[in-house]
Amino acid sequence: MKLSKALGWSSALCLAALSLQAQETNEAEAIRRQLREANEAFQKAMENYRSATESLNKRIEAVEKKQGIVVTSAPPVYVVEGAARTNAAPTSLLPKPWSPSDPVRIGTQQSYIGISLDALMAAGYSTAKDIEALEPGGHDPKQRGFTVQNLELTLDGKVDPYFRGQANIILQITPEGETAIEVEEAFLETMSLPWNLQVKAGQYFTEFGRLNPQHPHAWDFVDQPLVNGRFLGADGLRNPGARVSWLVPTPFYSELFLGLQNSQGETAFSFRDTHEDGFLFGRPAADTRVKSFSDMIFAPRYAASFDLADGHTVVMGASAVLGPNASGKDNDTQIYGLDLFYKWKPHHQSKGFPFVTWQTEAMWRRYEAAAFAGDSDHPALPSETLRDWGIYSQLSYGFRRGWVGSLRGDYVTGRSAALDPDPDRDTRWRISPALTYYPSEFSKIRLQYNYDDRDRIGVDHSIWIQFEFLLGAHSAHKF
Amino acid sequence: MKTLLSLLALLTVVTAQAKLNVVATTADLGALARAIGGDKIAITSMARPTEDSHFVDARPSFIRLLNQADVLIEGGAELEAGWLAPLLNNARNPRIQSDAIGHILALQGIRLLEVPTGPLDRSQGDVHARGNPHFLMDPANARIVAAHIADSFCKIDAASCETYRANLKQFTDALDARLLAWEKALAPFRGQHAVSYHNSWPYFSDRFGIQVDVFLEPKPGIPPTPAHLANVIKQMKEQKIRVIFVEPSLNRRTAETVARATGATLVDVSLFPGGIKGTEGDYLKLFDAITDALARALSAPAK
Numbered sequence: 001m002k003l004s005k006a007l008g009w010s011s012a013l014c015l016a017a018l019s020l021q022a023q024e025t026n027e028a029e030a031i032r033r034q035l036r037e038a039n040e041a042f043q044k045a046m047e048n049y050r051s052a053t054e055s056l057n058k059r060i061e062a063v064e065k066k067q068g069i070v071v072t073s074a075p076p077v078y079v080v081e082g083a084a085r086t087n088a089a090p091t092s093l094l095p096k097p098w099s100p101s102d103p104v105r106i107g108t109q110q111s112y113i114g115i116s117l118d119a120l121m122a123a124g125y126s127t128a129k130d131i132e133a134l135e136p137g138g139h140d141p142k143q144r145g146f147t148v149q150n151l152e153l154t155l156d157g158k159v160d161p162y163f164r165g166q167a168n169i170i171l172q173i174t175p176e177g178e179t180a181i182e183v184e185e186a187f188l189e190t191m192s193l194p195w196n197l198q199v200k201a202g203q204y205f206t207e208f209g210r211l212n213p214q215h216p217h218a219w220d221f222v223d224q225p226l227v228n229g230r231f232l233g234a235d236g237l238r239n240p241g242a243r244v245s246w247l248v249p250t251p252f253y254s255e256l257f258l259g260l261q262n263s264q265g266e267t268a269f270s271f272r273d274t275h276e277d278g279f280l281f282g283r284p285a286a287d288t289r290v291k292s293f294s295d296m297i298f299a300p301r302y303a304a305s306f307d308l309a310d311g312h313t314v315v316m317g318a319s320a321v322l323g324p325n326a327s328g329k330d331n332d333t334q335i336y337g338l339d340l341f342y343k344w345k346p347h348h349q350s351k352g353f354p355f356v357t358w359q360t361e362a363m364w365r366r367y368e369a370a371a372f373a374g375d376s377d378h379p380a381l382p383s384e385t386l387r388d389w390g391i392y393s394q395l396s397y398g399f400r401r402g403w404v405g406s407l408r409g410d411y412v413t414g415r416s417a418a419l420d421p422d423p424d425r426d427t428r429w430r431i432s433p434a435l436t437y438y439p440s441e442f443s444k445i446r447l448q449y450n451y452d453d454r455d456r457i458g459v460d461h462s463i464w465i466q467f468e469f470l471l472g473a474h475s476a477h478k479f
Numbered sequence: 480m481k482t483l484l485s486l487l488a489l490l491t492v493v494t495a496q497a498k499l500n501v502v503a504t505t506a507d508l509g510a511l512a513r514a515i516g517g518d519k520i521a522i523t524s525m526a527r528p529t530e531d532s533h534f535v536d537a538r539p540s541f542i543r544l545l546n547q548a549d550v551l552i553e554g555g556a557e558l559e560a561g562w563l564a565p566l567l568n569n570a571r572n573p574r575i576q577s578d579a580i581g582h583i584l585a586l587q588g589i590r591l592l593e594v595p596t597g598p599l600d601r602s603q604g605d606v607h608a609r610g611n612p613h614f615l616m617d618p619a620n621a622r623i624v625a626a627h628i629a630d631s632f633c634k635i636d637a638a639s640c641e642t643y644r645a646n647l648k649q650f651t652d653a654l655d656a657r658l659l660a661w662e663k664a665l666a667p668f669r670g671q672h673a674v675s676y677h678n679s680w681p682y683f684s685d686r687f688g689i690q691v692d693v694f695l696e697p698k699p700g701i702p703p704t705p706a707h708l709a710n711v712i713k714q715m716k717e718q719k720i721r722v723i724f725v726e727p728s729l730n731r732r733t734a735e736t737v738a739r740a741t742g743a744t745l746v747d748v749s750l751f752p753g754g755i756k757g758t759e760g761d762y763l764k765l766f767d768a769i770t771d772a773l774a775r776a777l778s779a780p781a782k
Contacts, residue, residue: 031659034659035655035656035659038655038658038659039655042619042622049590161578164568189568191568191571191573191576192573192576193571196546196571197571198569198571247542247543247546247569247571250543251543252540252543253539253540253542253543255539255542303539305538305539305540306540307538307540310527313536313538313539313540315539343536345530345536347527347529347530348529348530348727348728349530349531349534349728350530350531350534350728350729350730351531351533351534351700352531352534401702401730402702440601440605440700440701441605441700442601477536477537477561477562477565478537478565479536479537479538479539
């Protein structure tokens with residue numbers, strides 16, 4: 001009796017306590033249920049998605065089988081190192097159970113080759129009589145009226161797990177109306193060398209300074225800086241060769257380049273280029289043969305970059321190119337350069353605007369010219385060393401979305417020598433303001449004015465309009 | 480010689496600390512990696528949360544950053560197309576190349592929205608051929624990405640796998656609980672429309688039922704024209720749209736002009752943790768901030 005009474009009381013107490021808590025418990029339970037339902041709904045959705053993917057995969061397989069395409073059903077999975085080699089043949093063609101972290105093939109991701117065509121054209125007027133002499137760059141406007149500066153077909157992609165390949169084929173229409181074709185670049189680059197090394201081999205732009213390795217459509221102006229045209233040549237310094245670069249393990253970015261390239265041909269202007277008329281600086285340019293490595297162009301470069309403050313970045317470099325020239329058997333050329341690039345791009349940039357960039361390059365050239373006995377058309381010249389230097393500095397301000405205002409100053413000069421005057425070495429300077437509008441990333445329209453002042457020739461005014469369009473893969477911008 | 484020695488000393492210090500060196504292209508991926516990795520990883524995000532993530536400069540310092548990374552996490556839906564490839568080509572780091580286990584493509588396993596079906600050309604503006612890349616604006620997708628990251632971390636750093644799993648569970652539990660709260664906060668406004676500058680919000684719309692389907696730019700990546708803005712204003716008045724999303728990198732002035740003409744409220748939002756003050760490095764806080772601001776703007780009496 002006592003026991004049953006006690007039980008009765010205690011159960012009554014329990015009930016009372018429970019009813020007191022009931023409301024809170026119910027609410028917590030409701031929320032828990034909601035959470036459970038949400039989780040279940042999520043799982044169900046994932047399940048649906050999984051079965052949909054599976055059935056789609058099966059359909060793809062069926063279709064591909066019908067078309068006679070042999071496929072392994074295995075999606076591109078992460079391969080733990082070593083596993084690929086030991087497990088070459090798939091043991092089962094059945095898809096394994098799907099989990100959210102498994103890769104799914106999306107769309108047709110065949111990117112074996114990236115193809116793009118970039119067209120760069122100019123039109124304008126100049127007071128100069130000989131515009132080809134006024135504008136030293138190979139892709140500069142060449143005449144009053146229209147110039148097709150550069151039609152550039154770019155092909156690039158990963159060759160295999162070891163190499164990346166790139167080719168830039170250039171088409172140009174000469175002032176005479178003929179179509180000229182050039183292999184501007186065609187090289188491969190390693191992707192998996194140890195010790196932070198990378199090798200580039202083939203036909204490529206020498207990594208000298210900042211502008212030389214850039215393609216003309218990436219420039220901020222219609223034409224090439226004067227010092228580049230004079231020292232590195234109309235088409236820039238590029239030749240077949242190989243270079244190795246080392247990403248130095250410093251806390252900041254710094255890279256060391258060592259290159260070796262052929263020294264002959266029209267893309268080695270200050271070296272063993274035989275030139276159109278067979279003469280440079282009044283001396284005949286002889287066609288000499290390469291006998292040893294010392295007859296090639298040696299091109300070292302060191303570059304470093306710092307993020308000064310958030311939004312401010314600077315890249316600095318020192319370069320040299322050393323090699324034989326065409327004036328004689330033992331005559332060498334040395335070109336040294338310093339370059340500086342600064343960019344400001346604020347935290348709230350939109351579409352890459354606004355920004356400010358400042359780019360400056362200075363170069364020095366030492367050209368050992370051989371003695372020349374002279375002929376009926378050319379005076380005799382002594383053996384001497386020709387010293388030249390030049391600089392350009394340019395500022396660009398992307399002041400609002402799509403709009404860039406730029407200003408460039410150019411100066412080149414040579415220490416006086418036996419041949420005087422020499423339009424290839426005489427002092428000249430140029431001021432060029434430009435305004436560029438980018439309707440999108442794939443097109444641009446540019447207006448540029450040049451004030452030219454050449455010693456012994458005088459002042460000239462030129463105005464150019466440039467238009468660019470890009471079709472195909474939009475290759476990412478290098479900094 | 481002395482400098483060389485100190486350089487070597489520095490290198491050994493760097494390798495001595497066994498933290499997994501993780502680089503994320505954007506701050507949202509960085510925040511998820513931080514939630515999973517905790518103190519076992521050192522995380523760096525490349526794009527600033529306030530900047531336009533399509534137009535990040537491929538700064539040389541990134542080459543060095545990627546050179547030392549053990550893991551690279553990228554969205555993979557073309558957001559990084561304009562800047563990541565040349566950096567990766569030059570990074571000389573086989574651990575994070577596209578075929579390596581240390582290269583995490585966050586979009587894997589995600590159902591992308593707005594994958595173009597018809598013929599695509601650039602007269603339609605800069606349309607993403609793989610689908611809309613802003614998939615982390617649906618927290619349910621963060622669940623998938625977080626699991627993916629945890630799986631990958633476990634494969635790369637098996638010793639800390641238990642920690643990663645525990646962190647994943649903790650994060651997922653918190654996410655599930657918060658997702659309910661966010662949905663509840665926005666539930667009264669389901670079906671309402673909102674305006675944004677760029678079409679970055681389809682995943683958010685899908686999840687929370689707020690239709691962000693009127694845009695200040697006429698086509699993706701093409702700047703607004705007066706005629707288009709007049710149309711937007713007309714549409715907003717007709718549909719009684721009351722909020723305009725403003726992202727930190729996009730033109731605020733255009734949004735202000737439209738807001739003045741329509742009486743709409745500007746709501747500061749961001750696709751990335753850190754894009755709004757107080758949400759730095761925290762994915763959950765970002766959604767707390769967005770849902771809170773949005774609910775407040777939508778529940779305010781019409782102007």
